[in-house]
Amino acid sequence: MECAFKNFHLLSIVLLFGCVSATESSAPSVPAAPIVQAQVVAKPLFELLPYPSWRVVGAPANFTCAPDADGRPVLVGRGPIPSNGFLASPRAIADFRLVVDVKLGSAESPRGEKMNSGIQIRSQEKGGAIGGLQVEVDPTPRAWSGGVYDERGRGWLASLVDDEAARASFRLGEWNRFEIECIGPRMRTRVNGVPCAVWYDGIVTGLLAFQVHGGPPCEVAFRAPMFEEIGSHSWRPFVDEAVASSGERCAWSHSIDAQTRGVRMQVEGGGRLEFLAADASRLADVSFLANDGASKPHQLEAVWIDGAGSVLIDGMRAAKLTFAVAPARVRIVGDQCTATQAQRLARNASVGGERVD
16 A cells, blocks of 8 residues: 655644534533644654554555645545445554544435544454444434444444534535544544533553445545644553452542553442542542452543543443642542552653653
């Protein structure tokens, strides 16, 4: 595979991720994130990750990449294929910003109303296909383009069901600009400049992939993808983890610094997750129920950045988080509750391009 293009220069792209709303059928709003106005000097995606190193995963979709009349690279994926097919990146990617123009449609169906596609982010290869987080490209009357879906996993995480402005942002049969930002636990999307979704998750790295949906004939084009890789976060064990149980005393407690952007652990029994400020005042707390009859403990995750985030139990959002100040301690309390395998999420520093944990 080759992707030859000419006269395509580096662009200076201004990404304006402001108060992006995340919507679900049961919770249409999220805490507003501070406005970030970062002038990003991005580079062509297929220069940073050369096109010949990408590979087709899943059903054998036909992918081609060639320059348009203005020298901009255009990746085109075509079906029909029996199930979803993907063009997957050669390696995992952590924190990044991606800007790409997307258009669904073919000569036979120029508006592409019955087609579907998506951009996989922080995904994994699963059973010969790609699974994981996906930014939806949806031309149907449902109009959830820019929403966040978990392919071969949890299903819809951040739909646009209650966000009319976001649902109206995608234009049938035209080029649509998708902006995707993933930093630490937070994913934010915009379509044609309109904020669409924000989702907080414990998955902080994985493959990037372009999808051709299986079923009816599908043709999707991705024009001039511009990309910036901006570091990484990782989970690491707490060194001096404490495990205890019984009573309303702590089952687990640990101090955290301002660089911490998440904690996760395995919990058994009902209890309460608490966040404390430096003066020991309570910033937030979330109760969780005992996993009666479950064959394994629940995974409890709390992730945040810029004062906002989510608590997830077994990957599903249980509560939203908003912090007035950075938490200094996190603890688990509860009657006969145990907490094990505790980890913290933090950004990886780098020196000379090498990660320093």
